[in-house]
Amino acid sequence: MKKGRLFVVSGPSGCGKGTILQEILQDPDLYFSVSATTRQMRPGEVDGVNYRFLSNEKFEELIAEDGFLEYAGYCDHYYGTLRQPVEEHLQAGQNVILEIEVVGAKKIREKCPDAIFLFIMPPSLSELERRLRKRGTETEEVVQQRVSQAAREIQCADSYDYVVVNAELEQAVAEVHAILHSETCKNQNKKEIIREVLKK
Amino acid sequence: MKKGRLFVVSGPSGCGKGTILQEILQDPDLYFSVSATTRQMRPGEVDGVNYRFLSNEKFEELIAEDGFLEYAGYCDHYYGTLRQPVEEHLQAGQNVILEIEVVGAKKIREKCPDAIFLFIMPPSLSELERRLRKRGTETEEVVQQRVSQAAREIQCADSYDYVVVNAELEQAVAEVHAILHSETCKNQNKKEIIREVLKK
Numbered sequence: 572m573k574k575g576r577l578f579v580v581s582g583p584s585g586c587g588k589g590t591i592l593q594e595i596l597q598d599p600d601l602y603f604s605v606s607a608t609t610r611q612m613r614p615g616e617v618d619g620v621n622y623r624f625l626s627n628e629k630f631e632e633l634i635a636e637d638g639f640l641e642y643a644g645y646c647d648h649y650y651g652t653l654r655q656p657v658e659e660h661l662q663a664g665q666n667v668i669l670e671i672e673v674v675g676a677k678k679i680r681e682k683c684p685d686a687i688f689l690f691i692m693p694p695s696l697s698e699l700e701r702r703l704r705k706r707g708t709e710t711e712e713v714v715q716q717r718v719s720q721a722a723r724e725i726q727c728a729d730s731y732d733y734v735v736v737n738a739e740l741e742q743a744v745a746e747v748h749a750i751l752h753s754e755t756c757k758n759q760n761k762k763e764i765i766r767e768v769l770k771k
Numbered sequence: 772m773k774k775g776r777l778f779v780v781s782g783p784s785g786c787g788k789g790t791i792l793q794e795i796l797q798d799p800d801l802y803f804s805v806s807a808t809t810r811q812m813r814p815g816e817v818d819g820v821n822y823r824f825l826s827n828e829k830f831e832e833l834i835a836e837d838g839f840l841e842y843a844g845y846c847d848h849y850y851g852t853l854r855q856p857v858e859e860h861l862q863a864g865q866n867v868i869l870e871i872e873v874v875g876a877k878k879i880r881e882k883c884p885d886a887i888f889l890f891i892m893p894p895s896l897s898e899l900e901r902r903l904r905k906r907g908t909e910t911e912e913v914v915q916q917r918v919s920q921a922a923r924e925i926q927c928a929d930s931y932d933y934v935v936v937n938a939e940l941e942q943a944v945a946e947v948h949a950i951l952h953s954e955t956c957k958n959q960n961k962k963e964i965i966r967e968v969l970k971k
Contacts, residue, residue: 692968725965733953734961736968749952753933756946761934768892768925768936 573763575602575661576755577683578668581676582691583721585703587737591691592670594744595751602660602667607639610648623653641671641678652679666755673727680730687754689747690731694738696722775802775861776955777883778868781876782891783921785903787937791891792870794944795951802860802867807839810848823853841871841878852879866955873927880930887954889947890931894938896922 582588596603607623609630618624625633630649633639642651652669660667671679679686693699699721703714728734733750737743782788796803807823809830818824825833830849833839842851852869860867871879879886893899899921903914928934933950937943 692964695968695970722969725968728965729961731961733957734964735956736964746952746956749949750956752946752949753953756935756950757933761929761931764892764934764936765925765928768895769922770895 573664573760575664575666577657577661577679577686578666578689578751578754579676579679579686580668580670580689580691581673581724581727581731582737583693583699583724584717585699585706585721586691586693587702587740587743588670588691590740591735591737591744591747592668594740595747596668600666601751602656602665604652604657604660604667604669606650606671607633607642607653608648608650610646610650625649640669640682641675643675666751673724677727677730687733687750688731689733689735689750690725690728691743691747692725692728692734692736693721694736773864773960775863775865775867777857777861777879777886778866778889778951778954779876779879779886780868780870780889780891781873781924781927781931782937783893783899783924784917785899785906785921786891786893787902787940787943788870788891790940791935791937791944791947792868794940795947796868800866801951802856802865804852804857804860804867804869806850806871807833807842807853808848808850810846810850825849840869840882841875843875866951873924877927877930887933887950888931889933889935889950890925890928891943891947892925892928892934892936893921894936898938 580588580592592603595601605619605623607625607630609625609627612618612624616622630651633653634642638654639651640654640657642649652671652675657667657669669679676688680688693702696718700714700718703709703717709717735743735746780788780792792803795801805819805823807825807830809825809827812818812824816822827849830851833853834842838854839851840854840857842849852871852875857867857869869879876888880888893902896918900914900918903909903917909917935943935946
């Protein structure tokens with residue numbers, strides 16, 4: 572049985588990561604791993620879709636059992652990636668996508684050295700600023716904070732396997748598709764294929 | 772200036788390598804490097820298309836100048852990959868494809884460690900045999916020789932970066948496309964992109 576591949580996607584807020592993933596996840600062969608959190612569910616959110624909402628006790632129990640590929644505390648709440656669903660889907664031969672910020676991604680790299688890391692970039696910081704302002708949902712102060720945060724995150728992009736610049740959505744989606752496709756035929760089980768082909 | 776990537780494609784006779792490359796080379800951004808040889812031009816062949824036809828003296832002069840990425844003698848003639856056109860196109864930012872057998876590919880790997888190696892496989896040896904026989908151009912003896920030769924070559928496939936099984940032409944072409952696309956966005960110059968994005 573061929574194991575699935577684990578893909579980790581990072582990119583600053585406003586880079587278009589969510590829209591790209593939405594397109595990519597049309598593929599039923601991909602499993603998107605939903606993060607777990609202890610924060611309150613907000614109106615409109617669905618457990619298991621936006622997050623897996625866990626109690627503080629349950630989350631800490633899972634930490635004690637090494638149940639997370641990575642986790643972190645942020646604004647008095649925990650956020651983390653559950654190990655079990657990821658490993659089950661990989662074992663079943665399905666490819667898994669995690670969307671995760673740069674610090675969490677670094678932890679995943681240590682636990683899963685075979686994972687493939689993609690960083691989605693805006694074409695420039697000024698374009699990112701324009702996109703964030705266009706949303707109209709954030710104050711100017713928050714926009715400036717996000718741009719500074721983006722600049723810090725982008726400096727980590729060098730350690731990713733692939734950097735995709737999202738200047739044109741369609742082109743960026745095509746690039747991510749190509750990466751997923753080629754990495755899944757970059758078989759780790761070449762020996763097995765060779766044996767099969769030579770058999771008859 | 773972004774340097775082009777070098778792709779080396781191998782695969783046994785009858786695996787459909789030529790047909791796949793014909794599809795792939797519709798892309799004008801790819802440069803296909805034509806091998807040089809000292810054998811006689813055959814009726815219908817065109818210099819610079821099928822081969823670059825060179826005199827024995829010229830070929831040996833180029834060997835002395837380290838003018839080949841690889842070369843070999845076969846049936847009293849030389850065959851080789853000229854270094855200069857490959858390097859010029861790579862420097863100009865163009866991606867280059869070489870079609871080459873397994874021994875030559877191994878030599879290229881030593882000289883060009885950044886090259887990407889693709890091996891095209893038939894789905895099975897019996898299917899390869901069927902395809903070779905269907906051509907109707909070879910004697911049964913030659914078909915059997917080719918199948919044995921294919922088995923030997925397939926054993927080298929493990930050292931290639933990608934193994935593409937050509938069971939369905941369309942799917943194999945899509946896989947090779949994805950490999951080329953993703954490898955060209957697997958930027959060797961991530962640092963430069965990051966610097967550009969952070970500039971403004």
